[in-house]
Amino acid sequence: MGLDDRKLEVLRAIVEDYVATQEPVGSKALVERHALGVSPATVRNDMAVLEEEGYIRQPHTSAGRVPTDRGYRLFVDRLSRVKPLSPAERRAIERFLNGAVDLDDVVHRTVRLLAQLTRQVAVVQYPSLTRSSVRHLELVPVSTTRLLLVMITDTGRVEQRVVELPGPVEVDEITELRRTLNATLVGVKLVDTPPLVQGLVERAEPQAKATMSTLVSVLLETLVERHEERLALAGTSNLARMGPLDLTTGALRPILEALEEEVILLKLFDEVKSGAARVRIGDENEVVDLRATSVVSTGYGPGATVVGGMGIVGPTRMDYPGTIATVRAVARYVGEMLGH
Amino acid sequence: MGLDDRKLEVLRAIVEDYVATQEPVGSKALVERHALGVSPATVRNDMAVLEEEGYIRQPHTSAGRVPTDRGYRLFVDRLSRVKPLSPAERRAIERFLNGAVDLDDVVHRTVRLLAQLTRQVAVVQYPSLTRSSVRHLELVPVSTTRLLLVMITDTGRVEQRVVELPGPVEVDEITELRRTLNATLVGVKLVDTPPLVQGLVERAEPQAKATMSTLVSVLLETLVERHEERLALAGTSNLARMGPLDLTTGALRPILEALEEEVILLKLFDEVKSGAARVRIGDENEVVDLRATSVVSTGYGPGATVVGGMGIVGPTRMDYPGTIATVRAVARYVGEMLGH
DNA sequence: GGCTGGCACTCGTCGTGAGTGAGTGCCAGT
DNA sequence: ACTGGCACTCACTCACGACGAGTGCCAGCC
Numbered sequence: 001m002g003l004d005d006r007k008l009e010v011l012r013a014i015v016e017d018y019v020a021t022q023e024p025v026g027s028k029a030l031v032e033r034h035a036l037g038v039s040p041a042t043v044r045n046d047m048a049v050l051e052e053e054g055y056i057r058q059p060h061t062s063a064g065r066v067p068t069d070r071g072y073r074l075f076v077d078r079l080s081r082v083k084p085l086s087p088a089e090r091r092a093i094e095r096f097l098n099g100a101v102d103l104d105d106v107v108h109r110t111v112r113l114l115a116q117l118t119r120q121v122a123v124v125q126y127p128s129l130t131r132s133s134v135r136h137l138e139l140v141p142v143s144t145t146r147l148l149l150v151m152i153t154d155t156g157r158v159e160q161r162v163v164e165l166p167g168p169v170e171v172d173e174i175t176e177l178r179r180t181l182n183a184t185l186v187g188v189k190l191v192d193t194p195p196l197v198q199g200l201v202e203r204a205e206p207q208a209k210a211t212m213s214t215l216v217s218v219l220l221e222t223l224v225e226r227h228e229e230r231l232a233l234a235g236t237s238n239l240a241r242m243g244p245l246d247l248t249t250g251a252l253r254p255i256l257e258a259l260e261e262e263v264i265l266l267k268l269f270d271e272v273k274s275g276a277a278r279v280r281i282g283d284e285n286e287v288v289d290l291r292a293t294s295v296v297s298t299g300y301g302p303g304a305t306v307v308g309g310m311g312i313v314g315p316t317r318m319d320y321p322g323t324i325a326t327v328r329a330v331a332r333y334v335g336e337m338l339g340h
Numbered sequence: 341m342g343l344d345d346r347k348l349e350v351l352r353a354i355v356e357d358y359v360a361t362q363e364p365v366g367s368k369a370l371v372e373r374h375a376l377g378v379s380p381a382t383v384r385n386d387m388a389v390l391e392e393e394g395y396i397r398q399p400h401t402s403a404g405r406v407p408t409d410r411g412y413r414l415f416v417d418r419l420s421r422v423k424p425l426s427p428a429e430r431r432a433i434e435r436f437l438n439g440a441v442d443l444d445d446v447v448h449r450t451v452r453l454l455a456q457l458t459r460q461v462a463v464v465q466y467p468s469l470t471r472s473s474v475r476h477l478e479l480v481p482v483s484t485t486r487l488l489l490v491m492i493t494d495t496g497r498v499e500q501r502v503v504e505l506p507g508p509v510e511v512d513e514i515t516e517l518r519r520t521l522n523a524t525l526v527g528v529k530l531v532d533t534p535p536l537v538q539g540l541v542e543r544a545e546p547q548a549k550a551t552m553s554t555l556v557s558v559l560l561e562t563l564v565e566r567h568e569e570r571l572a573l574a575g576t577s578n579l580a581r582m583g584p585l586d587l588t589t590g591a592l593r594p595i596l597e598a599l600e601e602e603v604i605l606l607k608l609f610d611e612v613k614s615g616a617a618r619v620r621i622g623d624e625n626e627v628v629d630l631r632a633t634s635v636v637s638t639g640y641g642p643g644a645t646v647v648g649g650m651g652i653v654g655p656t657r658m659d660y661p662g663t664i665a666t667v668r669a670v671a672r673y674v675g676e677m678l679g680h
Numbered sequence: 681g682g683c684t685g686g687c688a689c690t691c692g693t694c695g696t697g698a699g700t701g702a703g704t705g706c707c708a709g710t
Numbered sequence: 711a712c713t714g715g716c717a718c719t720c721a722c723t724c725a726c727g728a729c730g731a732g733t734g735c736c737a738g739c740c
Contacts, residue, residue: 026703039713044704062703062720102501136480140492148498152480152488158500160490161442236576237596256577366732379684384733402691402732 003053007046009036011055012079014047015067019317024064069282069316072294076279076320083321085329089117093333100337103127103156107232110310110334115235117326120314121259125269126230127155127307127338133189137181144168149218153190155307155338163218166210173208177215180204194220229266233259235312242315251292258289259313269309272299275331277324282316292316296323300331302339310334343393347386349376351395352419354387355407359657364404409622409656412634416619416660423661425669429457433673440677443467443496447572450650450674455575457666460654461599465609466570467495467647467678473529477521484508489558493530495647495678503558506550513548517555520544534560569606573599575652582655591632598629599653609649612639615671617664622656632656636663640671642679650674 013034017025027040027047036043047065050056055071058064067075085093096113100106107124114122138150145168150160184196197216204212236259239252258264264287272278277298285291290313297311310331312323353374357365367380367387376383387405390396395411398404407415425433436453440446447464454462478490485508490500524536537556544552576599579592598604604627612618617638625631630653637651650671652663 024703028703040703041705041714042712045712048705058704060719060721062701062718064703135482136488138478138480138490140476140478140490142475142492148476148492150478150480150490150498150500152482156502158488158490158498160498162496234600237593237600240593240596253577253580256580260574260577364732368732380732381685381734382683385683388734398733400690400692402689402730404732 003049006036006038007050008074008079009034010043010046011050011067011071012075014050014056014065015071015075015079018066019319022317024059024066026064029064067317069284072281072316072320073284076281076324080321082325082328085325089326090329092117093330097333097337103158106156106334106337110330111232111234114310114312114327114330115238117330118312118314118323119235119238119241120312120318120323121233121235121238122310122312123259123265123268124232124310125266125308126232127153127157127301128229129153129157129159130191131189131301131305131307132157133187134185134193135187137178137185139174139178139181141169141171141174147174149215155302161218163215166214169211173211177208177212181215229262231262231265233265238314254289255293255313258287264289268295268297268311268313269299272297272309272311273306275299275301275304275306275335277328277331279320279324294318294320296320296327298327298331300335300338302335307338343389346376346378347390348414348419349374350383350386351390351407351411352415354390354396354405355411355415355419358406359659362657364399364406366404369404407657409624412621412656412660413624416621416664420661422665422668425665429666430669432457433670437673437677443498446496446674446677450670451572451574454650454652454667454670455578457670458652458654458663459575459578459581460652460658460663461573461575461578462650462652463599463605463608464572464650465606465648466572467493467497467641468569469493469497469499470531471529471641471645471647472497473527474525474533475527477518477525479514479518479521481509481511481514487514489555491559495642501558503555506554509551513551517548517552521555569602571602571605573605578654594629595633595653598627604629608635608637608651608653609639612637612649612651613646615639615641615644615646615675617668617671619660619664634658634660636660636667638667638671640675640678642675647678 013030014025017030017033027043030036030043031038031040047056051065054068055074056065057068059066093113097106097109100109107126111122111124114124132153132155134151135154136152140148140150142148142162145165147163147165148160149163150158152158180200184200185193188196197219201209201213201216239255267287275298277296280295282294283291285295293313294316295311295313297309299306299309301307311327350370353370354365357370357373367383370376370383371378371380387396391405394408395414396405397408399406433453437446437449440449447466451462451464454464472493472495474491475494476492480488480490482488482502485505487503487505488500489503490498492498520540524540525533528536537559541549541553541556576596579595607627615638617636620635622634623631625635633653634656635651635653637649639646639649641647651667
């Protein structure tokens with residue numbers, strides 16, 4: 001449309017000012033702070049056009065302009081350059097993550113780091129099981145009719161589950177079972193296990209069949225279906241920063257609720273198949289309760305593979321360039337760590 | 341002091357009404373709803389005394405009365421009988437927890453259940469390591485110079501940690517190490533392990549000494565110091581229920597922040613050595629940021645032992661009898677489950 | 681002596697209305 | 711195509727008065 005360069009420049013200025021001040025921005029304030037080289041009247045004309053096109057709106061007549069979701073979208077797509085991180089930030093990321101001792105710790109540190117750097121609510125998905133492969137399976141007797149099944153994946157994730165056996169089992173048998181399981185499954189991608197696992201029962205020796213069968217069903221159920229995705233969350237208190245504007249309306253509750261629903265959060269990462277950051281602004285969110293927020297998410301993993309997602313949830317009025325840069329940087333760094 | 345039965349009854353009525361309506365309660369409304377058998381004027385006199393003694397206060401002249409922290413304390417100590425749970429609630433607890441498949445699941449279900457039943461923020465501490473004992477230790481080779489150390493405790497908790505070995509180790513050696521570790525440590529309380537573990541290095545065969553040494557240091561470090569306490573949290577969105585009163589003042593942030601600090605939350609359970617419920621009302625909290633809230637906490641564990649704490653955090657204006665009953669019931673139930 | 685009804689008083693809340701000023705839209709002029 | 715000027719809109723603030731819930735006190739009653 002009729003969006004020449006200056007109009008775009010005006011939009012950028014509006015977004016930046018509004019993000020900074022959190023108040024509707026008027027034509028006069030704009031020219032003062034942004035050396036646009038034109039008068040307020042001219043800016044007003046541009047604003048009128050921008051409003052007509054749906055990029056900005058007035059909360060009420062006689063108020064300044066505020067970007068719409070569509071305006072933010074244009075800003076993100078065409079007007080913002082990714083802001084490189086400061087060396088200090090880089091160092092902070094490095095220092096913070098390097099202390100991690102195991103996967104759990106990596107995830108926890110990451111989520112806190114993200115929350116702290118972006119000052120938003122951060123979400124990190126544990127490396128997905130389905131996309132990783134089996135490194136080792138361990139059977140540990142707990143009592144005569146019970147054992148603990150432990151699975152270690154190549155992403156360092158460890159899953160365990162107690163199995164109630166149909167009858168008592170000897171130590172030798174367990175050793176044998178362990179051997180068989182490992183021989184069949186080590187190195188196999190989790191997604192590819194089901195058919196192999198099925199075969200195990202059939203090929204098991206008669207007296208071990210019942211045991212193997214329960215073992216297998218637990219394996220399938222636990223490790224493929226349930227628990228399949230876990231999440232870490234941090235920075236909820238940053239929501240209170242969204243501004244008393246939203247607090248008074250009581251809009252906070254549904255957001256907090258949505259954040260507690262793992263199922264909902266997992267949706268945020270449904271489509272992060274690549275390392276590219278994805279931004280969902282306001283209405284673009286499928287999750288209705290998050291329509292008042294923006295979500296910046298990205299995939300992460302060793303090299304180019306993606307084993308999980310991470311991201312942040314914040315007000316639509318957020319510093320997109322900075323946030324996107326941070327999310328990307330953290331994701332890349334964590335990816336490198338996983339590659340070892 | 342001069343707190344006769346009726347004055348106590350008045351206090352109870354005030355607390356109950358205020359908790360229910362969330363509005364300062366006046367003398368007239370009181371007699372109407374509570375069949376006290378006296379006139380509003382009399383109640384007013386009683387109120388004056390209660391106020392003088394510091395149990396209630398007026399937000400402003402010409403407003404009703406509101407209980408003070410001290411008033412709640414008296415109410416909890418002397419005026420409230422624990423409200424037995426309804427069969428429906430009992431059943432809900434049972435149904436909800438019985439589906440749990442492992443310890444992680446138990447903790448998660450518990451915390452959600454608590455949050456749901458009390459409509460408050462719930463916190464559950466994982467069974468503490470120090471108070472439980474070793475059931476099994478497992479060593480799993482991950483590569484030639486790396487292995488995974490898995491520890492299972494009698495509370496069902498599983499801890500794992502990757503160990504970087506000083507040099508390559510044969511499978512046989514690992515088997516031997518595993519045997520030695522288990523022979524020495526199984527059945528031992530975690531608190532009692534350090535001296536035993538030290539001895540292991542000395543008695544190790546020369547060529548295995550280095551390996552055993554790293555193993556031991558990791559064991560000590562990880563399993564005793566770090567990770568020692570973990571927490572699960574749920575129901576944060578219930579905080580938004582605290583009422584727009586507190587929301588507008590922006591008092592929410594510090595509370596959310598406190599809830600994100602594990603260190604702070606762990607303090608809540610410092611003193612839950614017994615199964616008795618403990619109530620900290622407002623100012624009684626050591627954690628300054630939680631002075632606006634009340635905390636109901638209790639220990640839980642199989643039988644009479646306590647392996648961890650659980651509790652809820654909510655506004656001082658809460659249904660104490662109901663909440664206490666719920667927390668207790670859930671704790672007892674979880675305790676039973678852990679006993680198997 | 682303790683309880684009650686009556687009464688004057690306090691003070692927060694709500695609604696009204698005028699004043700203020702930021703910000704706009706439009707238009708005529710350069 | 712931009713600018714300066716101008717009339718207009720309308721949210722926000724504040725002062726004012728009416729209202730009423732709730733109190734404290736007192737004199738009288740049981």
